[in-house]
Amino acid sequence: xxxxxxxxxxxxxxxxxxxxxxxxxxxxxxxxxxxxxxxxxxxxxxxxxxxxxxxxxxxxxxxxxxxxxxxxxxxxxxxxxxxxxxxxxxxxxxxxxxxxxxxxxxxxxxxxxxxxxxxxxxxxxxxxxxxxxxxxxxxxxxxxxxxxxxxxxxxxxxx
DNA sequence: GTTGCGATAGTCT
DNA sequence: GACTATCGCAACG
Numbered sequence: 001x002x003x004x005x006x007x008x009x010x011x012x013x014x015x016x017x018x019x020x021x022x023x024x025x026x027x028x029x030x031x032x033x034x035x036x037x038x039x040x041x042x043x044x045x046x047x048x049x050x051x052x053x054x055x056x057x058x059x060x061x062x063x064x065x066x067x068x069x070x071x072x073x074x075x076x077x078x079x080x081x082x083x084x085x086x087x088x089x090x091x092x093x094x095x096x097x098x099x100x101x102x103x104x105x106x107x108x109x110x111x112x113x114x115x116x117x118x119x120x121x122x123x124x125x126x127x128x129x130x131x132x133x134x135x136x137x138x139x140x141x142x143x144x145x146x147x148x149x150x151x152x153x154x155x156x157x158x159x
Numbered sequence: 160g161t162t163g164c165g166a167t168a169g170t171c172t
Numbered sequence: 173g174a175c176t177a178t179c180g181c182a183a184c185g
Contacts, residue, residue: 072178073167123178
């Protein structure tokens, strides 16, 4: 399991290093293959740009926690909080390659026929892994939601 | 393969 | 009251 130090760095670095890592929740798991860094109060596209609000509070909190938000009235998106306490910055997890619990993912994602389509989008992967806003603020270093280093971490090509 | 659209509700101005 | 870090489906090429 990745330590808190991993997350206590600039969001852009955390994002890059998350690629290839394994996201685990219960019996389901997948390889992180697409991410997006949000750079905090100076990033117009980031929620944190609005400052500390009820919603954005966890982005300004300690690193290594989950920021899960509701979007478009239907979907939920998972982010990892980066940067030291007091600084905003997070990494949106955009896509996973299913590795474990595929049957469970298929049950949660009735519409996806191909395995490749189970978690190839931010709203899809939260459904496939059973991640909801109940996990907002969850500590990635102590809870059922974890990020692990693969056994044999081979060099990867980043596009 | 791409384009266009409707569903749906929380958040901020 | 406008906007949105999305998805699935239908229509088309």
